[in-house]
Amino acid sequence: MRTKLIALLICELIFWNCLNQSTILAQERASQIRESRSKNFVMRSDLSAEESQELLKRLETMLDLVSKYWGKKNAGIIEMYVVKDLSVWSPDMMPANAWQSVSTGGGLTITQKRSLGRVWQAKAVVYAIADRGTPQHEAVHAYCGQAFGSTGPVWYSEGMAEIGKYWAGPDDKTVHCDPYVIKYLKTSPYKPLQELVDRDQFTGDSWQNYAWRWTLCHLLGFNENYSQRFKPLGLALMSEQPRISFAAVYGTMAKEIEFEHKMFVENMDVGYRVDLCSWDWRTKFQPLRGSRASSVKIKADHGWQASRLEVTAGERYSYSTNGEWTLEEDGEEFTADGNDTGDGRLIGVIFNDYELTKPFELGTDGTFEAECDGKLYVRCREDWSKIADNEGTITLKLQAAR
Structure with missing residues (x-):
């Protein structure tokens, strides 16, 4: 009997010791989760103070952009839970579906909407992993939910949340x-x-x-x-x-x-x-007849541009150009022949029934034969991601080859 009593006391001591350790561990975890605030956000996270302020700054910038875009102010403080180290958190700190999303490296925004006739009010809470973009993405959902009562269909909701994440x-x-x-x-x-x-x-x-x-x-x-x-x-x-x-x-x-x-x-x-x-879907195209010529200005900082010329397969056309353009702001000027590597050269493509031919070389002057019926579009050749700082225009003259 005495042995059983001693064993029972030992088990009880072990139980209370484990309980105390669990309590201490929970307290240690909780101490690593801090609350940070800004004008539109209250955020609970295990980020450092510096990291928290940097994220809040990004969130406020993003919120300012999207609220101006949609023309409506944020409807209330957005509450956020941002997780850097999941081991610091416990499942009882958030709803089960939010825990599931965060534990798999994502995020979830839960919006509750209450309506009384035509009057409604919505409250959104964000749960997100602390990577570079997820908190911003989810914060867009929260803003939309509180401001409009809905984020729209999935294609729009998620697409616009991604835009908010990337918008500069x-x-x-x-x-x-x-x-x-x-x-x-x-x-x-x-x-x-x-x-x-x-x-x-x-x-x-x-x-x-x-x-x-x-x-x-x-x-x-x-x-x-x-x-x-x-x-x-x-x-x-x-x-x-x-x-x-x-x-x-x-x-x-x-x-x-x-x-x-x-x-x-x-x-x-x-x-x-x-x-x-x-x-350019609006410009009217027409074929050349006789000795008549067509002239159009082509911008260096735009993509494919309408030449106004409707070409016929197998027909030959002559072209000439006048003017210069650059491949960077205040850069070296080039004719339609471009530089030694071919960048800045005038090139063409034929549009037919929503399909494009392979681009073909043009330049300052010469002739070309149309490989199919269609509409001729032209542009200054450069990497598509770099055309924004190009400058200048070139005048392109087209006529039937003699």
Whole structure:
């Protein structure tokens, strides 16, 4: 009996010792989680004080950009839980689905919306891993949820959250996404437009799908052919207006969007500008007849530009140019022959039924034979991501070859 009592006391001591150690460990963990605040955020994290302030600064900058873009102030303090070292945290510190997302290297924003007739109020809480972009991505969701009551369909919600993560300034239209994302997009099978806007998508599927949605939102948001419709569409989607969808707004332009989206994905890199590469769908093209000539000015800092010439397969055309352009601000001036490596040279391509021929060499003057029927587009040859600082124009004259 005495032996059993001693054994029981030992077990009890072990139990209380373990409990005390667990309590001490929990207290040590909790002591590493600190609260930091800024104008629009209250953040609980295991980041250092310096890291916390740096992240809050990025979040405030991002929030300022997106709130100005959508034209609505943040509706309330955004609460965030940002995890650097998961071992510091315990599962009971956040909802199970948030813990699952964070523990797999992602994030989750939970928005609760309460309505009373037409009046509603929403509160969003962010849970995110402390990598370079996830807190910003999730904070865009939180802003949209609190400001509009919804983040819209998955393609728009996740695509715009990625834009918010990468956006560098109010007037900045440059691609800034991570190089590994660009590599993935350019080496993967192309995703058709219909697949990107499919209603059966779900959030949190993969960073790869997020990347594809970003390409579409970036194109529609900054390409001059589509940007005017894009913001009103987004506001309507987040406000859950009836009968509003991608198809309702852009359905008649689907072929044009698909064409430009493919071109964007094929040519993008850090520094690419979709606004400068917007395709000219409006210029009228016509064939040359007799000795009549056609003249057009070509900008060095733009992508493919309309020549106004409609060519016929097998026909020969002559061209001449006048003027000079540069491949950098205040750089060396070149004619349409470009430099010794071929950069800055005038090149052409033929557009036919939403397909392009391979680019072909032009230059200051000469002749070329059209390989197919179509519309001639031309540009100053340089890496697509570097054309923004080009300067100057060249006048191109075209006529039927004699």
